[in-house]
Amino acid sequence: MLQAFQENISLGRLPVPEPNIFSGDPMQFPEWKNAFTALIARKNIGAADKLFYLRKYTSGAAAKMIQGAFLRSDEAAYKDAWSKLNTRFGDPFIIQRAFREKIAHWPKVEDNDAKALRDYSDFLSACNDAIPHVKGLSILDDCEENRKMAIKLPAWVGNRWNRRVTTSLKKQEYPSFKVFCDFVAEEAEVACNPITSPFGLKFQESQRKEARQDKPKHQVMVTQASNPIAPSPSTTPQSQASNNQANPPPPCTFCDGAHSIHKCSKFGDKSMEEKTKFIQENRLCFGCLRKGHYSKNCKRRSTCAKCKRSHPTALHYASHRPARATAVA
CATH class of the missing domain: 1.10.1200 (Non-ribosomal Peptide Synthetase Peptidyl Carrier Protein; Chain A)
Structure with missing residues (x-):
């Protein structure tokens, strides 16, 4: 109940x-x-x-x-x-003529188009299912009608059907439309095999290429060693000074000092509202404080020294939630 x-x-x-x-x-x-x-x-x-x-x-x-x-x-x-x-x-004649006209106007299936072969096979199967209910559609068993359908097949499938027909003619009979439908369905299944067919392998390769393109590229960052190696005896203080002048460190984005914005005490003393306004006006990334990209696309996010989350230490506050970038360079 x-x-x-x-x-x-x-x-x-x-x-x-x-x-x-x-x-x-x-x-x-x-x-x-x-x-x-x-x-x-x-x-x-x-x-x-x-x-x-x-x-x-x-x-x-x-x-x-x-x-x-x-x-x-x-x-x-x-x-x-x-x-x-x-x-x-x-009218049965109207219906069977519509089926035959669609077959006649069906485009030829190219040799490397497995999906088109499967679509053609599906329509032929629909025609075969309609035969008991549509008077006159049994004309598709005729060899001349079969020739019109076989010409739509790819060359490699057409050659295999030719072998099948040749074998059948030795027994004084031509394969029926149902036999033809079953044959095309089998060839379409082989052509669309997702594991080993060229169609399936090509699809798998395209998926791998897309995965490689979507995978972020790892970048090697060169940082200054905590214990710098002392200059060699051949390096004089004068030559070291000239090298430093030739390759000066990039100035701080906030105060133009000889340090990064991450270590800038002036930027660190500002309120969070002032920091956010400065980052937006200068089109910096909220993830690494560099120019040129949104934080959602940042591949060099800084790690906060206080909470170990993915944001610069200078942007840390007690109830921190990762900020969303609203500016680009």
Whole structure:
């Protein structure tokens, strides 16, 4: 009893089934007609309601053809609308011709396009499934029709089908359309194998390339040793001074002093609001206090000496949360 009650609750939560909107494709007409009949036409509702739903679930050429019926609300108008739909889109000859025309206009599948081969195979399977329900579609078993379909295959698949046909002709019979569909489906499955097929290997390689591009590059930072090596006897104080003058350290961004902004006492004494304003106005990174990038893209984030979090020590405060960069260089 409880289980039945729970099942009823689950069914009540499912979306209400409804037909698709039919726009005039004869190949879609049988499926749409069956759905409309089961979900709406068989309900105990009046002709006006059925015409309302018929208008709701048609569009394009189908809706234009029966729009005159919507001006009325009687059973005769509803039957007249369905008569026109069946004549225009439901005739078996119209449906089988639509399938054949789509096959005839299907683009040739290129040799290296595994996805296109799979799409072609899916449509052929749909044609094969429709044969028992569409009168005249069995013409696809004809060898001339098969030639028109086989010419769409890639060269390497066409050669394999040629071997299959040649073997079958030795038994005085030509392979049926179902055999052809099964053959193309098997070749498409092989071509799209995600593990070992060229299509699968190419996809895996593209994923690896994207992963390498997204992976941040590690940069080696050269820092000054805490115990500098004493100059060699050949290096005189005068030459060392000249070298220092030739390669002076970069000045502090805040006070132009001979130190980095991380060690600037003047910058450290400022309030957090003043520091933030200075960083934004000078378009510095909140992660390393350098110019040229947002903090979200920073690959050289400083580590706070007080809390060990990823921000410069100069930006530390008791309830610190990593700041978001709002400026770039």
